[in-house]
Amino acid sequence: MSKEMNPFYDPSLKKRHLKDKLFKYFTISSLSISLIFLAIFLGDMIIKGSSAIQQTYIQVEVSYNEKSKKSYRKAVERKYINLLSRAALREIPMKMKNNPSLMGTKKLVWMLADDQVDMYMKEYYYKIKSRDLKTLKALIGDSRVEKKFNTIFFTHGDSKTPEYSGILSAMVGTILTLIVAMAVAFPIGVATAVYLEEFSSHGKWSQFLEVNINNLAAIPSILFGLLGLAIFINLFGFPRSSALVGGLTLALMTLPIIVVSSRAALRSVPASIRQAGYGLGLTKVQVVKDHVLPLAFPGIMTGSIIGLAQAMGETAPLIIVGMIAFIPDSPSSIMDAATVMPAQIFTWAGMPERAYIERTAAGILVLLTVLISLNALAVILRKKFEVKW
């Protein structure tokens, strides 16, 4: 249409549209780049970790008798010994002790295979003596070798034999540590935020506090580890490597995140709500507790869960307070020595056996699953408690 016909004709229109488009493509390509990186990382982990979902088992005859009670090496035929998991074999005498009726019987049992056999079955690089390999091939021919769902990974702690190691004790350690961290950081953080937002006089003093809280959030996490070591272990004498010390250390780190996000949540509560309350002759405590905090709650929860998720992935400070120990059994209290998932992943990543690499990836997948669930929980909570105006 010509200039005369169109009263809305704008000569700069083309240029403007081009600019809009360029800007849009720029933002889209940045988004794509981050998505691609995420996809590569996840894909790599899934490929490496997915094989850990299954574990190889071999069907052998186990004889339960006096000899095998003394030495597990006598429990199965000698030629099978090298194909089976040491750790699983070692449990046979224990099993007999717990179940005396087994004595004198022979049974066909699916026994956990050695990690090298597992690698062979998964077509990775393996190291098996030729004699053992012959036996194994014969067993495969008889369909006595099978890959089954790897329950051990989810029901056991760390082990010196890779096929017998699992993420459970690290998971329990992480849960205990996070419970301690939240139990300490949440109430203190929220109370601090309430003081700063609702009670302090917004003067020099609160500005000084604010700057310092922001500084705290920026301190490298390893320094918190050193602080935890100095205070909780050396000064207070709490047990080293325990979830208690780890949790307290993480609480120090999470605190500023909770304070900052809670303050933002409190500030977003409209001033008119406070005025309404004060105008009715309510006290500060009544206004804050019953009207302001409930409205700020979704924001406070979101911030705290994000802080929690961050604390969960934290490794450096926990290594310093000793939470990287070899923990085969799940800790049963916050005083027991424990390790956490990222530290477990770190340990496995440093192991030479191929089977541990698989577990490293699987561990990362578990960690990510929990992280994503936590973040999803944050979104759900926010949606659920959000007040409609």
Place this chain on the structure above:
Amino acid sequence: MKKNTKINVKDLNLWYGEKQALHNLDVKLYENKITALIGPSGCGKSTFLRCLNRMNDLVDSAKIEGNVIIDGKNIYDKDVDEVSVRKRVGMVFQQPNPFPKSIYENIAYAPLKHGIVKKGSECDDLVEESLHGAGIWDEVKDSLKEPATGLSGGQQQRICIARTIAVKPDIILMDEPTSALDPISTEKIEALMLELKKKYTIVTVTHNMQQAARIADMTAFFHLGKLIEYDETETIFVNPKEKKTEDYITGRFG
């Protein structure tokens, strides 16, 4: 017109930081009357209103000198607690600001906390009485459990008035209570104010000259933090003594 002094303001000065917002105010507000505060934007009407129930205590930078004597007691005396002042001097704001809770909870929360009523039928009665008093009972009696924020602006404002009278104050302060409302809602609130003044002393801020003329017994004209003229509404509108007042109400400035 028979006049009993309810609020006696003596030599009131207020500063926000360095800036003085109210200058030497001396004014007597009368019982069971509606007093309208008028004046151009920024002249200190809201500030003055907030002095009457110590809401300015919440503003960190505000500094107040002078006396506000209600029923013979200066509310700025050391032995007076601002919270108990606000229980007797209620406030309704420009924007309706119900709590994002149910209608019932909006009305009942403060009386329960103040111990005016106990939970149960006593409280139910007060809620009904207050909603009646605010002329909104018939509209909401079937939806007391519904959120108050779901109502129309005019209804919300009447919920806020009901909430205020549920605390059983003597004085109700209103800061432009109808400026966010449509004409029909405004009319309802005005009728309500005329009803309420039988029991309460009302001080209201308005930018609407007709509204002041319609409902106010007394009118105070403020300019730049000073009280220029204060008299019976009719005198102010028909026969103002000050040139400034006349200019303002005839719309020559403001």
